[in-house]
Amino acid sequence: MSGEPAMTPPVLACSGIDKHFGALKVLNAVDFAVASGEAVGIVGPNGAGKTTLFGVLAGAIPPSGGSVRYGGVDLTGTGAAARCRSGIARTHQVPRPFLGMSVFENTMTAAQFGAGLSGRAAADCAAEALERTALLHHANRPAAALGLLDRKRLELARALATCPRVILLDEIGGGLTEAELGLLIALIGKLKGDGLTIVWIEHILHALLKVIDRLVCMSAGTVIAEGHPDAVMADPEVRRAYLGGAVA
Amino acid sequence: MIAYEIERWTRSGKATLVAAAAVLLVLAMLPALANGLLIDKLTTLFIYILLAVMWNLLAGYAGLVSVGQQAFFGVGGYLALRLVDAGMTPYLALVVGAVGAGIVAIPISSFALRLKGGEFAIAMWVIAEALRIVVMFDPLVQGETGTSLLALNALDPDLRRNLTYWLGLGSLALILSVTYWLLRSRIGAAAQAIRDDEEAAASIGIDVMRIKQIIFVLAAFGCALAGTIWLASAITFLPRTNFGVQWTVFMLFMVLVGGLRTFEGPIIGAVIFFLLQTAFGGLGVWYLTGLGVIAVCFALYLPEGLWGLWRQRIGIDLLSVGVLFRPSGDRPTP
Numbered sequence: 001m002s003g004e005p006a007m008t009p010p011v012l013a014c015s016g017i018d019k020h021f022g023a024l025k026v027l028n029a030v031d032f033a034v035a036s037g038e039a040v041g042i043v044g045p046n047g048a049g050k051t052t053l054f055g056v057l058a059g060a061i062p063p064s065g066g067s068v069r070y071g072g073v074d075l076t077g078t079g080a081a082a083r084c085r086s087g088i089a090r091t092h093q094v095p096r097p098f099l100g101m102s103v104f105e106n107t108m109t110a111a112q113f114g115a116g117l118s119g120r121a122a123a124d125c126a127a128e129a130l131e132r133t134a135l136l137h138h139a140n141r142p143a144a145a146l147g148l149l150d151r152k153r154l155e156l157a158r159a160l161a162t163c164p165r166v167i168l169l170d171e172i173g174g175g176l177t178e179a180e181l182g183l184l185i186a187l188i189g190k191l192k193g194d195g196l197t198i199v200w201i202e203h204i205l206h207a208l209l210k211v212i213d214r215l216v217c218m219s220a221g222t223v224i225a226e227g228h229p230d231a232v233m234a235d236p237e238v239r240r241a242y243l244g245g246a247v248a
Numbered sequence: 249m250i251a252y253e254i255e256r257w258t259r260s261g262k263a264t265l266v267a268a269a270a271v272l273l274v275l276a277m278l279p280a281l282a283n284g285l286l287i288d289k290l291t292t293l294f295i296y297i298l299l300a301v302m303w304n305l306l307a308g309y310a311g312l313v314s315v316g317q318q319a320f321f322g323v324g325g326y327l328a329l330r331l332v333d334a335g336m337t338p339y340l341a342l343v344v345g346a347v348g349a350g351i352v353a354i355p356i357s358s359f360a361l362r363l364k365g366g367e368f369a370i371a372m373w374v375i376a377e378a379l380r381i382v383v384m385f386d387p388l389v390q391g392e393t394g395t396s397l398l399a400l401n402a403l404d405p406d407l408r409r410n411l412t413y414w415l416g417l418g419s420l421a422l423i424l425s426v427t428y429w430l431l432r433s434r435i436g437a438a439a440q441a442i443r444d445d446e447e448a449a450a451s452i453g454i455d456v457m458r459i460k461q462i463i464f465v466l467a468a469f470g471c472a473l474a475g476t477i478w479l480a481s482a483i484t485f486l487p488r489t490n491f492g493v494q495w496t497v498f499m500l501f502m503v504l505v506g507g508l509r510t511f512e513g514p515i516i517g518a519v520i521f522f523l524l525q526t527a528f529g530g531l532g533v534w535y536l537t538g539l540g541v542i543a544v545c546f547a548l549y550l551p552e553g554l555w556g557l558w559r560q561r562i563g564i565d566l567l568s569v570g571v572l573f574r575p576s577g578d579r580p581t582p
């Protein structure tokens with residue numbers, strides 16, 4: 001059912017990922033791969049395990065079983081910080097700003113550590129990330145003073161400032177106005193044009209469809225369909241998973 | 249390309265640095281002018297400032313709330329005693345002993361820093377108690393009886409007083425500069441990020457354990473320096489006193505009253521504490537309880553401390569550790 005089998009070897013992949021929290025099984029034998037330069041969307045009902053999968057890919061959540069590979073290297077035992085430095089960046093669904101630091105300091109620290117830059121190069125990288133995410137005018141504000149939307153922008157700015165090869169975006173479009181969403185889509189399209197590999201979890205399907213090459217649908221801890229977005233959305237199992245839920 | 253300036257030194261910051269250098273110079277010459285009592289008092293003040301700045305580095309900037317920093321205060325003094333016993337010159341032993349305590353902190357850190365929040369705090373207290381008991385087993389210390397740094401008694405009292413004072417002043421200058429520089433470096437930024445959100449810090453590439461270790465070892469070294477200077481001024485080494493939990497009460501008080509998370513606050517707090525100590529220090533356990541109550545009140549009702557309050561009023565940082573972004577064309581602040 002795969003729409004376009006990846007010809008290039010995947011840059012980031014996981015196979016057979018299991019994750020349980022105590023008795024609760026959240027991921028069940030999940031296989032996932034993204035090719036270099038590809039943009040993949042992930043959809044699925046609430047609680048499907050999408051964010052948990054990002055945690056496993058980014059190294060924040062140790063899987064109960066299975067392995068993660070990045071550029072052909074096994075990452076399973078590598079921590080989140082080392083994964084970030086090697087080029088895997090993520091945003092958090094619930095923003096996690098450094099509340100005691102300014103917006104600029106938040107972003108500059110990401111450039112210093114994630115991208116390994118220093119001095120003016122780090123500042124340039126941070127300033128550019130803030131400009132791209134429309135946060136530059138807030139540069140000196142304490143992150144604690146930002147509202148939810150700006151905190152989401154800061155998540156994206158910080159991730160971009162680490163100069164990633166692969167970026168994992170977790171519901172950064174929710175709550176934006178149509179105009180703001182349009183800007184976000186343009187930005188993500190531009191990142192893709194620059195060669196960045198993108199994995200984007202989003203409930204707003206029409207936004208996803210403007211950017212992604214391939215869609216993955218998860219439900220109850222498994223991938224139930226993947227391939228061309230139209231084919232995935234037409235899949236009877238996907239429709240069943242969403243029955244009662246909302247497909248925007 | 250965005251046109252901008254990065255501002256790290258405000259005008260008031262530069263002025264503060266010049267003033268601090270002048271104060272340091274005057275203080276360095278003071279033994280030639282002042283009487284012995286004042287010199288002794290100032291040495292004690294230096295010890296308090298050292299402790300406050302180190303606790304703030306740990307808890308305020310890295311989120312590592314420890315109630316066991318007396319561990320290093322005590323170990324520093326103990327190692328100095330041991331080194332003097334082995335034949336080292338006393339004043340050299342005081343410094344080397346503090347370095348030794350910093351080295352002891354490395355294995356402790358790799359265990360304690362795995363713990364979070366309250367568990368870390370309590371573990372540090374347990375470690376301090378354990379170290380006190382281990383040290384009491386050393387025949388040199390003579391258990392609860394304690395011992396004295398007799399080699400220092402051999403020196404002329406005035407010379408000893410002045411040497412201890414200069415050691416205190418030099419240590420203070422060293423620790424303040426290193427801490428300020430560190431907090432303004434990327435390591436300081438990383439520590440603050442970890443304090444605010446450890447998982448997010450890791451997600452932007454910060455090696456959480458390594459950064460915490462750097463801060464922890466520096467704080468241990470600073471507390472140990474305070475401990476060896478204390479040993480030099482008190483001469484006696486009593487495990488119960490040198491490893492006493494009252495040091496933690498003092499540190500908490502100074503930092504919470506002065507202002508957590510600012511560079512200036514703990515210094516102000518130490519001066520206030522020093523004045524209180526001079527006035528009420530003899531009142532024993534009630535005094536200690538009073539300090540604790542005041543510290544808790546500050547934590548609950550005025551968490552930014554006196555300096556934080558003052559800073560809100562006048563809006564000026566004397567010694568900022570932050571980074572200011574200025575689009576070109578903006579005027580710098582005074």
Ligand SMILES: Nc1ncnc2c1ncn2[C@@H]1O[C@H](COP(=O)(O)OP(=O)(O)OP(=O)(O)O)[C@@H](O)[C@H]1O
Nearest residue numbers: 021024026044045046047048049050051052053093
């Ligand atoms: N640390 C945790 N401990 C226990 N249960 C957890 C933990 N993290 C996630 N879960 C549970 O795992 C399930 C999957 O959560 P996850 O956040 O991955 O879903 P999601 O697909 O991202 O959902 P949403 O669309 O609402 O963001 C949920 O039932 C959630 O309650």
Ligand SMILES: [Mg+2]
Nearest residue numbers: 050051052093
């Ligand atoms: Mg989620």
